[in-house]
Amino acid sequence: MNKKETHCLLCAQLLQSEPSWKTLLTKQFPPCICKKCASRFEHAPSPTALYQYNDAMKDYLHQYKFLQDVALAKVFRQELQDQFKHEKSPIIPIPMHPLKQKERTFSHMEELLKAAKIPYIQLLEKTTAETQSSKNREERLQTASLFQLLPSVTVAYKEYVLFDDIQTTGTTLRHATEILLQAGAKNVRSFTLING
Amino acid sequence: MKYKGWLLPPALRDFHEGRIWLREHSPIAEQDLNQAIERNYFNIIEGIQQTPHLKCNRCHNDNPQQFTTFDCSKCRQLCVYCRHCLAMGRVSSCTQLVVWRGPRAIRPTRHLLAWTGQFTELQQQATDEMLESVKVKRSHLVHAVCGAGKTELLFPVVHFALQEGLRVCIATPRTDVVLELFPRFHKVFPRTTIHALYGGAPQQQGYAQLIMATTHQLYRFEQAFDVMIVDEADAFPYIFDETLKRAVHKAKTAEAPILFVTATPSQKLLNQYQNSSYSFIPKRYHNHPLPVPRYSSLWGYEKKLKKGVIPLKLKKWTEDRLTQKEPFLIFLPKVELVDIAVSIFQALHSDILAVHAEDPERKEKVLKLRNEEIPGLLTTTILERGITIKNVQVAVVGAESSIYTSSALIQIAGRVGRNIAFADGDVVFFHHGITVEMDEARAKIQYNNKIGFSL
Incomplete structure (x- = not known):
C-alpha cells in the first residue's frame, strides 16, 4: 500500500509530479491521481463533508467498493489528513458487518483512514448485514437500531467523531450517534467523505 | 425410481x-x-x-x-x-x-455458409493462400487495403475450420468492430452458435464454436482456440499493450495458427510474415484506385477555432459539402477542440453533430450520418476505422498532430470511396506543417495504387 504511484490510480495516465518547496519541506503525500481526474471531484459546500456526490464520485465508489480496488483508499488521503490532523476527539469509522467485510475483503472506511495515517478507535459493531442503499427513504427511517456497542468497551464522557463515506438520509449516522449518547458520550459529531 | x-x-x-x-x-x-x-x-x-x-x-x-x-x-x-x-x-x-479439463463440448461439423458473393481474382488468391496456411497450421498475414473486402475473405477460412471441428476466435481491439462483425457473421453462418464478447456483453447460452471478442476478453481464455484471427491488429490499444499480445497467444492452443488481417501492418509484421504466409491485396473490391489525400495548409487553426472562427479554407470546404449534399467527416486531433468546434460548425448547419470515445450515443450518431439524417460529423480518431458511409468526404484538421500516425491517416483516407457507386471522393489533410507521417501515408496509398493497377 505504501509504494509510490507512477500512474494515475483512476485513468492510468503517467503521473507528472512537479516537486515544489511545499512537497519537499512538509510531510505531504505524493499525488496518486492526475490533475484531470482530481478536477472531476466537486468539493462540498458543507463543513461536515469533503465532496459532493457526482458522476466522478459514483465511478470512484463503484471501483473502490464494488470492484474492490483497495488501492483507491489513497485517493483522498491528503484531503482527509488535512481535515483530521488537528482533530482531538477520537475518530470512529462506521463499522461493517463482519460477514459483509469478509465478502468485500476489506473495510472501506478503515482503509480510508489507514491510507491517510489517521488514528482511529472502534466502539461499535453492526448488527445487520442489510445495506442502506437497498432500502428506500421510508424503510431507512423506520429501521431498528443498526449498531450496538462492542462487548467490553467503555464510552467516556467526551466528544467523538463518527466518520462515514456518504450521507443520504442520515439514518446510519443518527443510529450510531444515539447508541454512543446512550452509553454516556458527551457529544457526537459526524463527518462524511461525500454529501449525498 | x-x-x-x-x-x-x-x-x-x-x-x-x-x-x-x-x-x-x-x-x-x-x-x-x-x-x-x-x-x-x-x-x-x-x-x-x-x-x-x-x-x-x-x-x-x-x-x-x-x-x-x-x-x-x-x-x-x-x-x-x-x-x-x-x-x-x-x-x-x-x-x-x-x-x-473435463470432457470436451460437442462440436458440430455441419455448418452452413450462406454467402453468395463473388470474390475478385485477388481476393480469391488471398483466401486460397490463407486456407493453405490454416491447413498446415502456419500463421499468416493478410495485408489488404481499406475497402478490399477483408471480412468476406474470412468466410471460407472460418467455414473450413468450423467443419473440421476447430474452435475459431476473431479478435479485434475495438468493441465497435465486434459489434459490426457479429451480425454479418451471424447472417452468413446461420447454423453456427456464435458469441460476441466485449465489456458489458450479455450472457449468451450454449457452446460457441465461433467467438468474436475484443482482445481484452481474451484474458479470460486459455488454450481455447484452434484458429485465432486478429482483425485490425494495428489498432489502438493492441499495439501499445504487451499483455494484450500475450493474451492472444495464451488464448490459443500451442499449435494454433494466428491470422492477422489489416490494412496497415507494422514493419515488424511485414518482416515476420513473407512468401507463402503473406497475402497482399493492393486493390479495392470495386476495382477503382484508392483516393489519394491532398494537402492544404491551415496555419494556426487551433487559435482560430479557440477564438470561435472557422479557418477560411475549412469553412469553404464544409460549405461545398453542404451545398453538394455530400456527407462528411471532419477529424480533429483533440477532444477539447471537438467540443469547441461543434458549436461554431452548427452555425453553418444546425444538424452537424460531434462524437468522441466516451459519447454514449456514438453508434446512433454514426447511423444518422449513414441514413443521411445529418450532413456531417466532427470526430476524434475514434471513427478512423471500421465505418462505412456511402459517398463520405473526409477532412483531417491538424493532420500534423502526433496522434495521426501514417497508419491512422491511411485508415482515415480509407473511409472514402468504398461504395462502388461513389468510388472516388475528397480526402484533405488540413495541416499546420507537413510531417513525415503524412508523407508516408500518402506514399503508401500511391504505392498500393501503383502495384494494384500494374498487375
Whole structure:
C-alpha cells in the first residue's frame, strides 16, 4: 500500500509530479491521481463533508467498493489528513458487518483512514448485514437500531467523531450517534467523505 | 425410481471449456461447480503467482506497479491483487481460478455458409493462400487495403475450420468492430452458435464454436482456440499493450495458427510474415484506385477555432459539402477542440453533430450520418476505422498532430470511396506543417495504387 504511484490510480495516465518547496519541506503525500481526474471531484459546500456526490464520485465508489480496488483508499488521503490532523476527539469509522467485510475483503472506511495515517478507535459493531442503499427513504427511517456497542468497551464522557463515506438520509449516522449518547458520550459529531 | 447420482450439466461444460474463470464468479450453480471440482473436472489455479515473480494468472500481467498489497479480511493475511484486469472481477492471492479439463463440448461439423458473393481474382488468391496456411497450421498475414473486402475473405477460412471441428476466435481491439462483425457473421453462418464478447456483453447460452471478442476478453481464455484471427491488429490499444499480445497467444492452443488481417501492418509484421504466409491485396473490391489525400495548409487553426472562427479554407470546404449534399467527416486531433468546434460548425448547419470515445450515443450518431439524417460529423480518431458511409468526404484538421500516425491517416483516407457507386471522393489533410507521417501515408496509398493497377 505504501509504494509510490507512477500512474494515475483512476485513468492510468503517467503521473507528472512537479516537486515544489511545499512537497519537499512538509510531510505531504505524493499525488496518486492526475490533475484531470482530481478536477472531476466537486468539493462540498458543507463543513461536515469533503465532496459532493457526482458522476466522478459514483465511478470512484463503484471501483473502490464494488470492484474492490483497495488501492483507491489513497485517493483522498491528503484531503482527509488535512481535515483530521488537528482533530482531538477520537475518530470512529462506521463499522461493517463482519460477514459483509469478509465478502468485500476489506473495510472501506478503515482503509480510508489507514491510507491517510489517521488514528482511529472502534466502539461499535453492526448488527445487520442489510445495506442502506437497498432500502428506500421510508424503510431507512423506520429501521431498528443498526449498531450496538462492542462487548467490553467503555464510552467516556467526551466528544467523538463518527466518520462515514456518504450521507443520504442520515439514518446510519443518527443510529450510531444515539447508541454512543446512550452509553454516556458527551457529544457526537459526524463527518462524511461525500454529501449525498 | 429417481436417479440419485450427479450428472454433469452440459451448460457447465459449454461455458467453462477454454475459459480461465474466477471460481466465485461462475454463472453455474455453486453446487454443480463444487461437484465438478470434486470429480477433478477442473484445474484449480491460484489467482496470483508469487514465485519466481509476481504474476496475475489470468491476464499474465507482471508489472509490479500494477499490483497492490493489502490486509485481507477474507484470508486474514496480506493479500496481493492485480489492478490490470480489475474490471473483469478482482483476482487476488486468495481467489481461485478454474480451468476446465473435463470432457470436451460437442462440436458440430455441419455448418452452413450462406454467402453468395463473388470474390475478385485477388481476393480469391488471398483466401486460397490463407486456407493453405490454416491447413498446415502456419500463421499468416493478410495485408489488404481499406475497402478490399477483408471480412468476406474470412468466410471460407472460418467455414473450413468450423467443419473440421476447430474452435475459431476473431479478435479485434475495438468493441465497435465486434459489434459490426457479429451480425454479418451471424447472417452468413446461420447454423453456427456464435458469441460476441466485449465489456458489458450479455450472457449468451450454449457452446460457441465461433467467438468474436475484443482482445481484452481474451484474458479470460486459455488454450481455447484452434484458429485465432486478429482483425485490425494495428489498432489502438493492441499495439501499445504487451499483455494484450500475450493474451492472444495464451488464448490459443500451442499449435494454433494466428491470422492477422489489416490494412496497415507494422514493419515488424511485414518482416515476420513473407512468401507463402503473406497475402497482399493492393486493390479495392470495386476495382477503382484508392483516393489519394491532398494537402492544404491551415496555419494556426487551433487559435482560430479557440477564438470561435472557422479557418477560411475549412469553412469553404464544409460549405461545398453542404451545398453538394455530400456527407462528411471532419477529424480533429483533440477532444477539447471537438467540443469547441461543434458549436461554431452548427452555425453553418444546425444538424452537424460531434462524437468522441466516451459519447454514449456514438453508434446512433454514426447511423444518422449513414441514413443521411445529418450532413456531417466532427470526430476524434475514434471513427478512423471500421465505418462505412456511402459517398463520405473526409477532412483531417491538424493532420500534423502526433496522434495521426501514417497508419491512422491511411485508415482515415480509407473511409472514402468504398461504395462502388461513389468510388472516388475528397480526402484533405488540413495541416499546420507537413510531417513525415503524412508523407508516408500518402506514399503508401500511391504505392498500393501503383502495384494494384500494374498487375
